[in-house]
Amino acid sequence: MAAAPDQASSICSHCDRAIPSSNLDLHFAHCSRNLEKCKICGDMVPKIHAEHHFLSTHAPVSCSLCSETMEREVLAVHKGENCPQRIVTCEYCEFPLPAIDLFEHQEVCGNRTELCELCSRYIRLRERDVHESRCNGITDNVAETSRNAREAEQDRGAPRCPNEFSKKRLLFTIAITGIAVLLGSLFYPKKAEHVQVH
Ligand SMILES: [Zn+2]
Ligand SMILES: [Zn+2]
Ligand SMILES: [Zn+2]
Ligand SMILES: [Zn+2]
Ligand SMILES: [Zn+2]
Known part of the structure; x- marks a missing residue:
């Protein structure tokens, strides 16, 4: 019943x-x-x-990545945000590596240079975002930028000729860069910068 x-x-x-x-x-x-x-x-x-x-x-558990012992409730946060062995991504080359190695890696990686298609200078990756938001595509302006470019050329040991582009080729390059930046801003909205194509 x-x-x-x-x-x-x-x-x-x-x-x-x-x-x-x-x-x-x-x-x-x-x-x-x-x-x-x-x-x-x-x-x-x-x-x-x-x-x-x-x-x-309730018993303490140890992190499978770094073997540190902690309370079970904090393990998920530890693995996601604090564990020195968790895998993170370099903001410059997007290579995955343990968080504990990230700082040292980015120090080196951010010093690598990349050709800016707009002004034809080599720009350090760590300065790329700032540069892209300021670059006006003019080849001869700020003294500091050309110093960087000279250093960058020495780094690479490869001289380049900015006049090798035909006008057509330059326009094509600008268009491709625009598309790349557009795609980049879709995937990395926080880094969205506007390249000024003037
Ligand atoms: Zn009872
Ligand atoms: Zn209990
Ligand atoms: Zn850990
Ligand atoms: Zn890197
Ligand atoms: Zn530039």
């Missing part, structure tokens, strides 16, 4: 749950013999599973 909704109930002093009064004695005998309250989370746990409950819920 199903329990009547108006049946009086009492609170079991062992598990603090409401138990139909007619079942209380039987329940309490069973409850106090077989269950115990977890001291950490307060759940009622079968006594024979108490150790398993502790180990699977």
